[in-house]
Amino acid sequence: MNPTNYLVLSIILFSIGAAGVLVRRNALIAFMSVELMLNAANLSFVTFARMHGNLDGQIVAFFVMVVAAAEVVVGLAIIVTIFRTRRSASVDDASLLKL
Amino acid sequence: MNAPTIEYAELAPLITIFGAAVVGVLIEAFAPRRLRHPIQVGLSLVALVAALVQVILLAGTGMVAAVGAVAIDGPALFLQGTILVLAIISVGFFAERRLEAGGDAFAPSASSLPGSEEERVLVRERMLQTEVYPLVLFAVGGMMLFPAANDLLMLFIALEVMSLPLYLLCGMARRRRLLSQEAALKYFLLGAFSSAIFLFGMAFVYGYAGTLRFGEISEALTANVGQDGILLAGVGLMAVGLLFKVGAVPFHSWTPDVYQGAPTPITGFMAACTKLAAFGALVRLFYVAFGGLRTDWQPMLWAVAIATMLVGAVVALTQTDIKRMLAYSSIAHAGFVLTAMVAADSSATGAILFYLATYGIATLGAFAVVTLVRDSGGEATHLAKWAGLGRRSPVLAATFALFLLAFAGIPLTSGFVGKLSVFTAAIDGGAAPLVVVGVIASAVAAFFYVRVIVLMFFSDPAPEGPTVAVPSLWTAVGITLGAAATLLLGIVPGPLLDLAQQASIFVR
């Protein structure tokens, strides 16, 4: 097994996620892109854990999943509230605060 | 295999806070609505004070607890103590109920539709929400854990525990709810984005070192050779995550928007405490774990510090909203702290600790003053409305002027001593050019602080100007404490400086 492949994959996933945040207007999709980035990191952790032969990285991955779940809770709460208020989930519409 | 030992005594402050937060959630669920507010406020205060007492009792401890995950040492305890003090004052501000006709600064129900019938009913019924307090307790817990975290995992957890409640708190303003919600959304999206970047960096660092403990990472830096690319990229990415939290340029974009949109007491709390916690974590990570890479990250921090000071000061010049202006000012201040960080030695740590403490106090006070200047639409944050405040309410204006002068670093305020100590650390650490930039930025920054003073004292009041609400004891005491501390620490900074200096040794 060549860990480099996994790492490259994780970098690709991370980049997709980052690009998603930049290009997608819908708050939900932007948020999902962030989740993708987190999971890319998880993949790296697990890969490195395997490389180093210890469990630390795998434990981190578990924690990250929990954290991501918590993030979803908070994030969805905010996004839903905003959606209810504005009838739109576009992040570009939320641009009153500027300059 | 033995069960890991947990040093409960040393972790007691954290446990107290988190415990109180959980209890707060339960209260929210089970206590009758009428009683919730007094109970929540009481619980928060008791928990915070108890934690503070525990922190004070722990003073002088230097150990790694919880199987190496948490460091209980000077910087951690100093910051925890400071955060707790600031949090106590903040809770006082949250509990202020005299300024708004219908209650406090927070929406009766954050999830209700602005302008909906539901909201009107809630306002009419004078319903108040009290979920702020457990949220704040969680955030405080995260903040306390953040600078104490001694391994990467704990760092990440603390970051999230600190951030998630703050995202929510930002969206809870009673007035201008659209702005508040927008601030929450922006803070959340960008915060999550930066967390992801941070996590990814963490993965790289782990990949290089094969361990999560700071101390072991530090050892690995000297042992391992090769694969430096992964390490450096990882350090860079982690730096981004933390620099985002402290509001350094170019990761500062969220700051003005969020500071402006969030309920003002929250803004104050966030501006003061988040910065403390994030800098604590930043300094520990870079000094303890990445200390061996000093020469690698110093140039990067130089650049970030210069950009932060200059952009913060320059952009603040043309702001018209007082909260936004303070936001940019906080960016500039992050830059000043970074100059000391570049020096990377224990005297720098002491200087940073002192700076953060004094800055936190002044910031909290300044935002509290902002809550008092009101017109029919709530807080009158547009600068033009502050004209002539010095004539209407000389004491309040003088207090605000004091905070501004402290931000500007004028002698006989705590801000001066803070600036003196960080710049001293910077020059001592060989970063004299940074100090020159810092001086230039300070000069630019002085301009906009002075502008506000001019507006308050030398302009004639507008006829339709805002009024200064008479606060309850909560706010009055908080502001007085802040002002007194700002002045006192400017005149006799010795004890606190001494404390900060003594507390500047990281345990490894």
Added chain:
Amino acid sequence: MTFPWLTTLIALPALGAVLTALVPSGRGPLAKQVATGFALLTLLVGALISIQYLFDVDMGVESETYEWIPEFGASWALDVHGISLALMALTVLATPIVALAMWREAEDEQRDPKAFFALLLVVEALTLTAFLSQDVLLFYVVFEAMLIPLYFMIGMYGGPQRRYAAVKFLLYNLVGGLAMLAAVIGLYVQSVDAGNPSFFLPDLIALDIDTTTQWWLFVGFMLAFAIKAPLWPFHTWLPDAAAEATPSNAAFLSGVADKVGTYGMIALVLPLFPDASRDAAPVIVALAVVSIIYGALLAIGQTDLKRLIGYTSISHFGFIVLGIFALSGQAATGATFYMVNHGLSTIALFVVVGFLINRRGSRQVDDFGGVQKPAPKLAGVFLVAGLSGLALPPLATFLSEFLVISGTFTRYRPAAIIATLGIVLSALYILWLYQRTMTGPVQPAVEGMPDLRTREAVVVAPLLALLLVVGFFPKPLTDAIDEAVEPTLVEVGVEPPEPLAPVAEHVEEGTGR
């Protein structure tokens, strides 16, 4: 332990400021009385201290050192030497006079006058601390802190453009102060590197700093002092501040508070950075000469009374700086002496101009004319104050100006010769001003202008009398200054210029006997 006279000297006005501020609003007269009373009390203590140093009578005044911020090696260290003595005396003397002079000024505003008086005392306390401080950090702290009360004094009371003037004043001085902050820290770090972290002036003077570092630190300090003092081309805040502040405030500002700048040059910059001072002296001398001529020429071109006097101050500050950086004992003593005399003279000028403006309701020179007819005494004191401004003997300003010029001549001849032009120009701006305002046919608006009132006479008389008395008997003061200046110049390491011609033997012998 002996009585802490020096601390008392500073504590008195500070206490006075607090008590003045505590006077219930609306009781303006009481606030004024309290403030003036404390200023007079400070004057008493100051007189006592002066007596010890001027006439060698032991009054029990000793240097004081108390720990302040041990973490930085900073202390509340006060001491009196000739230079600080002169300026301390000026400060304690000027404050009650200025307080009395602004008795009515503050009332013209729609504001409670008590803040004005309280701030004045605050500035006095800070200024005194600056002059007596033996600790660089303490000096810096009061140097900067002083800006704030002055800023409020300018911005809250004064002319229509006062906001602009106040902001300009503050920002200019803050920029200088921040540059100095960097240099102060740099200096401190030098002491840290030398193994003795300290802000104590003698410790810092004892440091051996390499020339390059000295240069950087020198620039930082000098920038602050050159803005404060003010030296061309950092001067443009002063005319605005002088024009917009109330006359007595402008008097205190340029007469006393700005002296902290020149004091810093001679008491801090020279001994701390001897090599850099020596190397930079020609540059500073050149700037000083430009200031002298430039300030005088611009004074001639002004149409606003207070602005005009502001520019004369720039010219005079040029002389003071010239004397300091001529690096000869004579010039340095002259410069320090000049600080005192310029203080008295400028205060007198501003105050008298204030009386005029107060009566006429205009600052424009053209709005006056023939004032000497209805108000001969007023014209008289104006003339004497003016003559002190143009350094006419035997008024004290003359001796100081002469010592500066002749002392400079021994080292920088062209500079001294150009500076001498200043004495012609000063005659021109003062006398032309006198001619335009006081002489000639009486302008209709000036007719019936009341003559000098008793309170006004009480304000001006001591100033002019002092200028005259010190002019006749300068020796006690100049001796005290000379004693303090000498070690400073030794520190800089310049040889006192020897007379070129051998003094005839018999004269030499005679002196020896």
Added chain:
Amino acid sequence: MTSTLSALATAVATEGGHGGGQAVVSATGVFDLTWLLIAFPLLGAAILLLGGRRTDRVGHLIGCGASIASFVMGLVLFFAMLGEPSDGRAFTVQLWEYVNAGGYSVDVSLLLDQLSMAFVLLITGVGSLIHVYSIGYMEHDERRRRFFGYLNLFVAAMLLLVLASDYLVLFIGWEGVGLASYLLIGFWQHKNSAAVAAKKAFVVNRVGDMGMVLAMASMITVFGSTAFDVVFASAEGASTGWVTVIGLFLLLGACGKSAQFPLQSWLLDAMEGPTPVSALIHAATMVTAGVYLIVRSAAIYDLAPDARTAVVVVGAITLLMGAIIGCAKDDIKKALAGSTMSQIGYMTLAAGLGPAGYAFAIFHLLTHGFFKANMFLGAGSVMHGMHDEVNMRRYGGLRIMMPVTFITFAMGYLAIIGIPPFAGYFSKDKIIEAAFADNWVVGLATLLGAGITAFYMTRLMLMTFFGNRRWQHSDPPHESPPVMTVPLIVLAVLSVIGGFGLLYLGADIVDWLAPVTGEAHHDLPMPLWLLITITLATVVAGVAVAWAMYGHRAVREDVPAGNPLTVAARNDLYGDAFNEAVFMRPGQYLTRSLVYFENRGVDGAVVGTATAVGGLSARLRRWQTGFVRSYAATMLGGVGVVVLAMLLVRLP
């Protein structure tokens, strides 16, 4: 210090020193009270100026009393001095230590020797007469008390000037007389012209003061002191260059105070002051201070021939300029002022001749003090009787109405043009002799000057006292009251006998001054009788031309066009025009452009920087678009930069 002086004294006495040193001893007995000379008028001035209205009624008496007291004191000292041996008449009175800074120390001490004695008597004597005269002249002026206060101030300052034993102390008196002159020229301040003239006098004098200050600065550089004893004793040790420089600087100072070319322009305007002022300050005493300065600095000039030459040239130019200007003026006081310039030119010239001329310069100075004061007071008397009319073209035939004034004026007239045995003959003739002995050109200049003097004075005399009456007052001219005429008579007597008396009666002025100024005998290039004859012939020629033009023909009331020289002379030989074109106009332009530069340039640079930063701020602010995606993009960009920065550091 006392011991210093005595040591110096003995040393100088034994060495013989320069131009003529004598023993300077510490004063004892009555000489110890020399300071009273200054104290009396100073006290008088203080009382009069500070006393306010209370002293209005007796002010003039106090003023006169102070001056006369000083004069009496002077006489006492004079007779006491006569009792001393001729080479032991120099005394110092140490008063107090003035300053000691950086090794430069000055004592306030007085030096009373033959030279200062002569001045003391002139100042207090003529001064007292003019004080008395002023009682009448200023009778109707409501500010008479103040006038006397200023006069007393002047006397005190002038005495300090001549009694000082240190250049710095001398300079204090020097500036004091300048101040008094300023105050008195501008006494009628409500007249714009008076105020302007006063300011001009002061400012031009300040140009001279630059010279004084620089001379003293040079002395400190060279000798480390400005005390007479040190400077004079050490002068020989200094390089010629420095001595010349000091001499030239002193000359600049003298030019300012004595209205010598090129700083002559203020004197004519100074006639705006009340006439007694013109007599005392701008004729008899203050304007001669420059001559005093040069004579006093003999030790310097003796070693600096080039500087002496400059003095002679300045004196020669001024004596001719003044004379020419005097010819064309119709204003009686301005004509006299031109004459004063010219006569002081004589003195300066004589002083520039070195030891051969010093004593004659002082001699002429004294006689000039008598007859010029006499004539100015006479002119004042005429004006008093003519309702302050100064234009001689409106005078005429006044000898009938004002007999006393006429006769006393005539004595002065005869003295100034140098008719024997009147005072001016002796003094001027000596100067002409000395000039010829020195240099033909200089001699001819003095001779020409004598001729012109005769011309313009005769013209003045004729236009005022002879010829047709050109005044048309309903109220005819009248003689002045005795309080004014008595001083005139005394001065007239002095004008008659002053010259002869000083030269031949009692002590010869030359011998009297010799211990101070030194002595040198000159050899004339021609027999003395021939020179005297030529001189007298020139004078008679001048008188004759004037008679032909103004006595023979009726004087026109309107001003004739005149030839170019006349026009030039009327315009003060374009001295003012020159000053205006070369100094004032460019100065105004410079000032105006500096004001512009100040606002746009110096201040503009600062404001410009502030604006630029503000502009930058406004620009940077636009990055804050409010779109969260653009924030994320900024962050991602930042990530790139940070990671790159981290990696790049390792590259080299």
